[in-house]
Amino acid sequence: MKAYVAARLALLGVMLFGLLCVTFAITYLVPGDPARLAAGPDATEEMVRTLRARYGLDRPLAVQFTTYVGGLLQGDFGRSLRSRNDVRDDLLRFFPNTLELVTLALLLAVAVGVPLGMLAAAYRDTWVDHLARVTSVSGVAVPAFWLGLMLQLLLALDLGWLPLGGRLNLTTPPPAPITHLLLVDAFLRGEWATLGDGLRHAVLPVVTLCFPALASILRVNRAEMLETLQQDYVVNARAHGLSEFRVVTKYALRNAMIPTLTMIGLRYGWMLGGTLLVESVFDWPGIGLYAVNSALSSDFAPVMGVTLLIGINFMLANLLVDLGYAWLDPRLRRTAS
């Protein structure tokens, strides 16, 4: 197991290096000469040359790459052109909001997707199964931003049950930070009114973000359950007179969970991408909205900062899934190491 973890960590290092190469390469896609752009249209050759030297753009690529990575390692993500803020500070401020949104959405997707997939397989070709299948094909086909807008239209604008967007009402003061996770802080400080307001604001974004993930988790779980329910050990368990509930939840579900776990990890990463859309719709102050607003005003450093942050998060999630896998299934552990 130790050797496997070590090998997996080494791979993570390689992947991180690759990610840095990709983000570095993207900065080179910017058409035209960045120094000339920064200097403005009236700049003389002399000024452009000075700028180029100041930003190190006249040095060889390898040196520029080393400087770039060195800067990142010291927490230098560059500066936003719009706000003049340090991108690192912005990321630290916005990321907790995104983390809360994604975590809640993932929990909801698992809490609904796994049992529904299990039920659909156990009651194959009944109305439960049909409902599950319609959900699973619709969930991955419906555009999340459109679903969000339609939910807003119905539940916030028409019926007025839920707030339109944002994290809290303007009149609700946010709790004093402990973990910087708003809902957790409100809970820890015992500010129940704030917690309630925060939860009400979270309902629509969480449901919108969770729907595609719910659909694919449900789909995988259903397919895996159908497969495991045919296995000899399940037949055997039934023959021994175990109750159907026990057979399904204990014998079949456990084995079906391994591929489902992979999908959950994958979906966590895709949800981070989905926050760009969902946070835009619901005006949720996270890194997705930050990336979109920055991209729209050609503010490059924040976009790259968010790309790196999401990439690193996704890689860590994959690492956890792989380790979880090895822990669940001893056969994998042995072959992997």
Added chain:
Amino acid sequence: MSARVQSVAGRGWWEDRRHAAREAQRYARIFGRNTASIAGLLLVVAFLAVALVGPWIVPYPEDATGAVHLDRKLQGPSRAHWFGTDEVGDDVYTRVVLGTRVSLQIGLVITVIAALVGVPLGVVAGYVGGATGEIILRVTDVFLAVPALVLAVAVVSALGPGIVNAVIAIALVWWPGYVRLVHGKALAVTQESYVEAARAVGMGRVRIAFVHVLPNCLSPILVKASMDMGTAILTAASLGFIGLGAQPPNPEWGAMISHGRNYLPTWWWYSAFPGLAIYLTVLGFNLLGDGLRDVLDPKSRL
């Protein structure tokens, strides 16, 4: 393979054709048993038909190219304007119908570029292997470790917004899926006895890769391409919604939803109908992909 083996055995061209026809019939039967597959096929056929004849069936073709009729702006759905009108008085039905062609082009270009780049790399990684294969796989992993939408947004923010740049950006991040898929299949095919036979008679590695390995990966590639048409259209619409993709007056569905958003809730039809079009299109390609997989590649389910 069986068709080829039979011609070697001395059967004529006619026999081969009859055999192929029987196979096709069998596939059609499997496909037709599933209502969802048929629904998918119908949706895709409808989408293609609308894309093809769109300009001839819409009531106000000039509304997709920037016409302005302020006298009839923001009217609700009626007999004259089935899906209502937008803020400059353009017919939403016309724009949704003509948007079909835009989406079809986007989907096709992205899927074809991704397959053309990813498939050969996958064959090389899976069959030729070695250091080159290893490098290809590592690069693929890096790309797969960042959600496609995020990477596409990063690339577009470097290139500048616009539909062409959006398509380039998405295609740039779309190929790794094909490398993974083909790599896996190629590894499996390499174990087959006919590949071993080809090697035994002295066929070169590259030639084996493209003559024997690649054709046997075609079924899963086709299934993935069908699914990808839907997902690529969805991703391009997402960029359009963010404001980094198609720009007005181009009738792109995502951009239309984004503009219509400012007119909610009173003028709901402006956003609602383009979204419905995206949903039905993506649903169609997904169901078709599922159906094709049941027929062509029954062993893999997900």
